[in-house]
Amino acid sequence: MKPLALCLCLFALPVSSHAESRIAVMSAFQPEWQLLKSQVTNMESTAINGTEFITGTLAGKPVVMFLSGISMVNAAMTTQLALDRFDIDTIVFSGIAGGVDPSLSVGDVVVAAQWGQYLDSIFGRARGEDFVIPPWMDTEFPGFGMMYARNQQVASSRQAEPETRFWFPVDAALLSVAQELPGTVELAKCDPAGTCLSRSPQMVIGGNGVSGAAFVDNAAFRAYAFETFGARVLDMESAAVAHVAYANQVPFIAFRSLSDLAGGGEQANELPTFFGLAAQNAATVVTEFLARLE
Incomplete structure (x- = not known):
């Protein structure tokens, strides 16, 4: 039985032909990563369970690039798959998002200091004009x-028992590198078709980001997210990746450029108009960020 047991163990081990330590560069879906993908040299492609992983060099750094897929579940699944199959020492997310902070505009790039899963929820019971949650449950937020919103329970080797938390921090050293970028990177104001923003985009470092399984185009909910969570930006993947990175103790950071205002604009949702410009700005910043990493 010993040879059979050894054989089974070998098949259970993660498999990768790319033993070199790499930076994982993620985006949610195809259009977001085209600009980054076009800059990769020494490119090789590997398909694992339907997901394409591209290895190569980007901005002088060894990378493995892949799409998270849209949504929290897809993002968590593909992040863990990558960590199991490749030697990854850093995770960087590049993509678009909805703006929540009223001081921000479409095209701006936000690098939040922490991420929370604000739509993992308890649905309260109606009591008169209010709602109440079960007495054995609790929440930090109105x-x-x-x-x-409810907290997450996280099991990892960080401690003997699972811990409960809402916020998942980005890596402090990575955030410090990002803080060097504002004023040094030129962000696009116009897309290739000539559609332009009313003002030049800016980079904003720090603050909170939130993620959940909903596309938000609602002014009232946008205001709630800003007032309740202090969120500058919201999306559908970053907090899930931050959660997986935290559990695996892998440094993580996300660069999100605003494609829309999550329902806060006076006209229709801005994403169809400014999606390409926002994705370009995120990719531009990520490329410069990678170049500055030691």
């Missing part, structure tokens, strides 16, 4: 109608 609700939006019947919806109350």
Whole structure:
């Protein structure tokens, strides 16, 4: 039985032909990563369970690039898959997002200091004109109608028992490198088709980001997210990746450029108009960030 047991163990081990330590560069879906992908040299492609992983060199750094897929579940699944199959020492996310902070505009690039899963919720029971959650549950935040955000339970080798937390921090050293970028990177104001923003985009470092399984185009909910979580930006993947990175003790940071205002604009949602410009600005910043990493 010993040879059979050894054989089974070998098949269970993660497999990668790319033993070199790499930076994982992630985006949610195809259009977001085209600019970054076009800059990769020494490119090789590997398909694992339907996901394409591209290895090569980007901005002088060894990388493995892949798409998270849209949504929290897809993002968590593909991040863990990559960590299991490749030697990854850093995770960098590049993509678009909805702006929540009223001081920000479309095209701006936000690098949040921490991420929370604000739509993992308790749905309260109606009591008169209010809602209440079960007495054995708790929350740190006021609700939006019947919806109350709840904390996450995280099991990892960090400690003997699972811990409960809402915020997942980005890596302090990576954030420090990002803080060098504002004023040194030129962000696009116009897309190739000639559609331009009313003002030049800016980079904003620090503050909070939130993620959840919903595309938000609602002014009232946008205001709630800003007031309740102090969120500058919201998306559908970053907090899930931050959660997986935290559990695996892998440094993580996300660069999100605003494609829309999550329902805060006076006209229709801005994403169809400024998606390409926002993705370009995120990719531009990520490329410069990678070049500055030691």
